[in-house]
Amino acid sequence: DAEITQSPRHKITETGRQVTLACHQTWNHNNMFWYRQDLGHGLRLIHYSYGVHDTNKGEVSDGYSVSRSNTEDLPLTLESAASSQTSVYFCASSESSLGAQYFGPGTRLLVL
């Protein structure tokens, strides 16, 4: 069965360190997304990609970057982790840009 996975599921890091969260999907979807979920904010879009070598900024992209070298993966990098980036991160993919998105199980990140 097709799926979308995220790793690690939990991560503790220190302020200033670079962190990369992995996202891998086997749906063969062109569209992939990264969100963060915080209390009082719902899910907010960080970055998204419509295909290989395509990346776009979302609502809360400052301090994050992504790269898309193949269809299956969209890693999210925190260049210099800050305590404000403590959150739960969700990756998603979809077949069409305005279609239903399939979400991964999430990565809980704690920045100390």
Place this chain on the structure above:
Amino acid sequence: DQQVKQNSPSLSVQEGRISILNCDYTNSMFDYFLWYKKYPAEGPTFLISISSIKDKNEDGRFTVFLNKSAKHLSLHIVPSQPGDSAVYFCAPGAGNQFYFGTGTSLTVIP
């Protein structure tokens, strides 16, 4: 400035009764509306959608209603079941982005 609001953080309903979850938005450009369901420690799961050309969409026990003039949509679950206990997010979209509400935690009491 949040474009999407779910003003009820929580809702409790007896099993078998109707659950009504509400969502208000401000952006008149939204033309596609999704509802997601989320269990603890899992990612959101797509539930049902509606486009702006419709005012109602039904899928089994789930019905979504859209009132464009009021910029309001609602999700009805009939009859509610204990397995429906979860957090529900509405997510209106336009262009190529969706904007999620803060969620409503539904508890269905057996």
